Amino acid sequence: MLRRSVCAVVTGVVLAALASCSVETPNPAPATPSITAPHTFYLRPDGDKSGPHDKEPFHLLAADDPGEGVRTLTADVLPGAEGAVRLRRSGDCKGSSTHVVCEVGAEYDNWSDSPRVSPVAAKGSKAGDKGTVRFTYTTKKGQKLTARTRAVVGEPVVEVLTPTYLKGVRPGAEMSEPVVVRNTGEVPVKGLGLELSANNMEFVDEYANCRYPGFSHGHVAVCTFPDLRIGPGEAVVLRPTLKLRASKTDMYTSFGHDVWPLDMGPGQYGSYQKGGDHGDGPTLVAEPVKATKGTYIKGGGSTYVVLDSHADYEVFGVDLHGSPGTKRSFDLTVRNNGPADGGSSTRLIFEPPLGMTMVKQPMDEYDDGVYEPYCKSNGYTYTCDIGALKPGRSRTFEFTVRLGEPGRGRLSLQDKEPTSSAWYVGRQDPDPANDEAVITVRR
The missing domain is CATH 2.60.40 (Immunoglobulin-like)
Structure with missing residues (x-):
């Protein structure tokens, strides 16, 4: 059986996952020969498709010593339980609603193998009705192994x-x-x-x-x-x-x-x-x-x-000197002056001066040895996700360009688009004046 690894993951524009996730692997294959079935299994009332969230389906496992040949799996609703439980079958299984025989292999798992039999609520049964189903696995040597499941009509939700x-x-x-x-x-x-x-x-x-x-x-x-x-x-x-x-x-x-x-x-x-x-x-x-x-x-x-806080983000201007065609490298810097960490809520918008030609820009490795531009571009404007930025920390983006004629471009900070969630308030920046700066080209 798989156990879930709870990870305090919060989705949304501005929240990151808490890195405290413990993942468990499935239990190893059962010792042979053996058969296992749930001790208790709750059944949806007949015709009712509601129920608990993420319910684990009925899980039946059986194993024999390796070798060719057919093994037999038999399921029986024990006397007195017919009004509460019946059997559902599929694949290479034959029988009735109370007695089913399936041909299976040396390693059987009803989650992955097509011959399947499982208990369901009988028509006319009521919540609280219960009964026992016996499963018998016959090995290649003729050994009969049994497991019993107490089936209960209705589920706790x-x-x-x-x-x-x-x-x-x-x-x-x-x-x-x-x-x-x-x-x-x-x-x-x-x-x-x-x-x-x-x-x-x-x-x-x-x-x-x-x-x-x-x-x-x-x-x-x-x-x-x-x-x-x-x-x-x-x-x-x-x-x-x-x-x-x-x-x-x-x-x-x-x-x-x-x-x-x-x-x-x-x-x-x-x-x-x-x-x-x-x-x-x-x-x-x-x-x-x-x-x-x-x-x-x-x-x-x-x-x-x-x-009830805010994050004061600031972007810094850049001065570049050189004649047209000169290659220059520079950093665009954004700092969080605090007092809060606004999460991944903000973008940097870079609008270069006219005539500036891009030579190199920040790249993101999205696969082993495969890169793509980190900042999205429409051919002129570059939009860079700043990511989470703790108070007092800065984020820089390095660009290399060829200069054009003297001119001015624009740098600005922008909250990501509001989500449909009523809780999202952006960074509530108290000083919007420092959300803009100029990139200037001079001779």
Whole structure:
């Protein structure tokens, strides 16, 4: 099974990914001979196509000692479960809705092999109905191996309260944000997993029942609540309230929640960070609560945080001397005078003087040994993405040109086009006068 590697990634024009991503590889091939199937598997009610986010499909594995020849996989709905569960088959499988026989190979994986059989909800079944399906794998030597899956009609669907954005947060301030989880599924949540992430923010408390992975310490917490039960339509809030300390310089930050039922796992493409020591703060507990109004996201999501700050960017003029045809190299420099880091929010627009001919410009290696111009050009104007620029730092772009007749060109700073996201405010530059400068050619 693949476990997801949660990476506090914030998309958008101005936010970068938190580089604390742990990727796990699939479990190695099972020892032979063997068969494995989920202990419990939740089924969508018949005809219902809704359900949890990123659910991991039913996964059946079987393996025998290598060798030619056909192996047999048999699936049986055990007596008493016919009203809850039936079998769906495809490929080289034959049988009925309660008994299926498939011809398979020495290494079988129903995610990749075409002979497939899996449990689905029976017509007329109700949420909460359950039954057992037995899978039998017969090896080349005739050995019969079995695995059983407890199939439950209905699914727990966990959603977490996730505001889209918060604005006007004071730099360095302590924020309190409730963590509210509700179950909109048909059956109870039995045990809850939670991952909290903070991009360019920090947790004020480190909870005793949460782990804090070392390489992302202070930015990721993984918590489990194995005894927690959340019935259909019910919600819980975590106490004490989550406290975060905002960045002192980053204008754009974020925090996130990922949640999953422990007996379902975090989804087909999900994972969570492993390792880390438990915190030395209070114990995080779940209390029943009436679900508050707001935006809830299946499986969780991120909230953008915009600090009440600004970034004063400055561009510097250039003087070039020489007769027409003279080759000159120069730097175009942009500096962030602070106090905030506005992220990748700004472009430099370079409009050369008339008659200037480009010889060399900044290049970007987009593949091994393959380059393209870094600045976009329409044949006259050059637009250069400045990227993230911390307070007090500068970015330079080196150009080589052949001069024309004396004249003046224009340098200007421009916020990237506003996105459709209401949280984006650009860099809120308080001194637009230094957003423009002149490039001058003299004899």
